[in-house]
Amino acid sequence: MSNRILVCDDDDAVRSSLGFLLTKAGYTPNFASRPEDIIEYITENDFDLVLLDMNFSVSINGEEGIELLKRIRLIKPAIPVILMTAWASVELAVRGIKLGAYDFVTKPWNNIQLHKIIETSITLSGNRSDEKVSVLKKRDKLVEFQAIIGEDPKLIEILEIVKRVAPTHAPVLITGESGTGKELIASSIHLYSTRKAKPFVKVNLGGIPASLFESEMFGYRKGAFTDAKTDHAGRFEKANKGTIFLDEIGDLNFSSQVKLLRVLQDQTFERLGDPNSITVDVRVLSATNHNLYSLVNKGSFREDLLYRINLIQIEVPPLRQRSDDIPLLANYFVDQAVKTYSLPAKSISREANEWLCNHPWPGNVRELKNIMERTLLLTKSDEIKPEDFIGAQKTGRNPDSKWNGSSGTLDDMEKQMIINTIEECGGNLSRSSEKLGISRATLYRKMEKHGIQTEKNE
Ligand SMILES: Nc1ncnc2c1ncn2[C@@H]1O[C@H](COP(=O)(O)OP(=O)(O)O)[C@@H](O)[C@H]1O
Numbered sequence: 001m002s003n004r005i006l007v008c009d010d011d012d013a014v015r016s017s018l019g020f021l022l023t024k025a026g027y028t029p030n031f032a033s034r035p036e037d038i039i040e041y042i043t044e045n046d047f048d049l050v051l052l053d054m055n056f057s058v059s060i061n062g063e064e065g066i067e068l069l070k071r072i073r074l075i076k077p078a079i080p081v082i083l084m085t086a087w088a089s090v091e092l093a094v095r096g097i098k099l100g101a102y103d104f105v106t107k108p109w110n111n112i113q114l115h116k117i118i119e120t121s122i123t124l125s126g127n128r129s130d131e132k133v134s135v136l137k138k139r140d141k142l143v144e145f146q147a148i149i150g151e152d153p154k155l156i157e158i159l160e161i162v163k164r165v166a167p168t169h170a171p172v173l174i175t176g177e178s179g180t181g182k183e184l185i186a187s188s189i190h191l192y193s194t195r196k197a198k199p200f201v202k203v204n205l206g207g208i209p210a211s212l213f214e215s216e217m218f219g220y221r222k223g224a225f226t227d228a229k230t231d232h233a234g235r236f237e238k239a240n241k242g243t244i245f246l247d248e249i250g251d252l253n254f255s256s257q258v259k260l261l262r263v264l265q266d267q268t269f270e271r272l273g274d275p276n277s278i279t280v281d282v283r284v285l286s287a288t289n290h291n292l293y294s295l296v297n298k299g300s301f302r303e304d305l306l307y308r309i310n311l312i313q314i315e316v317p318p319l320r321q322r323s324d325d326i327p328l329l330a331n332y333f334v335d336q337a338v339k340t341y342s343l344p345a346k347s348i349s350r351e352a353n354e355w356l357c358n359h360p361w362p363g364n365v366r367e368l369k370n371i372m373e374r375t376l377l378l379t380k381s382d383e384i385k386p387e388d389f390i391g392a393q394k395t396g397r398n399p400d401s402k403w404n405g406s407s408g409t410l411d412d413m414e415k416q417m418i419i420n421t422i423e424e425c426g427g428n429l430s431r432s433s434e435k436l437g438i439s440r441a442t443l444y445r446k447m448e449k450h451g452i453q454t455e456k457n458e
């Protein structure tokens, strides 16, 4: 049976065009035009979703919409309510979200986007009424998440949520300390979505200065500014039909937040220097290590933007709160590095595992991964011991060491080693490759991979 949707709007034109849209999308629309009818209909019928206009003409300030929402929530708390509001009264919609509305759209709406929101709300509310999210105890039920290592119930619960929300269009906000695996989770949401064959575009919003935000995100037309030599597609266009991952969203400056909000509202924007609007179909995932709620309180993060990105929120716990997973992860990283760099296999001693479990890991999984990779290189015996970590930590931190300037991954070390050797050999690549114990061709490949250039090539 098709899902029943109650459309509450006093504007005839809105009702008939929504009716048309919903019928075409396979839903059964019902209509209410007067506030007093809405309550009656909702009490007496079972709707799967309510589309509620916030600005009935009888009231000027939208208070009536808020009152209606409160009453609907009271009578049928399980029905998802989507608010419709004028672009100018987004604050009102945000208040509505706090009162339990599922999402909001601004008028005039975008049909595709509205359809997606409806679909998502109905799917998620169906899941919501499940008894309780069953936490899978057995890791092997989640074999598909092979690249995400761990058995901690908190992690398993996250993977459950990932599986549920991945196929929807719901925006997901992933929070947690740096290095906890937020990006890994974002990419697995993409991989388990129907968009997996389409682009996954990551943008580090902390790294984009306010002056470049628009050209970077929305693109530009040739001649839009001095350096615009050709037309250029922005990140949103590149992510079309796929997923955009807005990393470090808490670091986004205030003026860019407004511009971002607008695209997230209606998935429409213009390239710089081009008056034509572009509409895209993009799933939005965000991550931050800040507490956005306190940034909102301080006034440095827009509340309406927060409510636009956090329909689903996933909090990734720090590694120290899931220390049982540490030996698993450590072992995994050693195996991976052994494979990737063709190194002799090494095991981790019991004492070393204890040391790892007692370390506080302020840099979380990233720090663990780095230490394991570094340790692997420094350890002479075939078993890793606690003292090996001490050496590895020093190497990672000491700015005067040979591996300077690197954040300490094996990759960075390789790069630094190649640069140092080429320098020592005065730019002679044949001698450098000999000294490094690799073929000339391998050296060229590695130089290309690391973006290393020399003046002399012989
Ligand atoms: N559960 C995990 N299993 C395997 N690797 C992980 C896990 N969590 C994090 N990592 C790895 O740790 C590093 C940091 O993770 P990342 O997702 O970049 O963290 P964040 O975005 O939270 O800073 C990455 O190399 C990632 O692949």
Ligand SMILES: [Mg+2]
Binding pocket: 179, 182, 183, 247
């Ligand atoms: Mg990250």
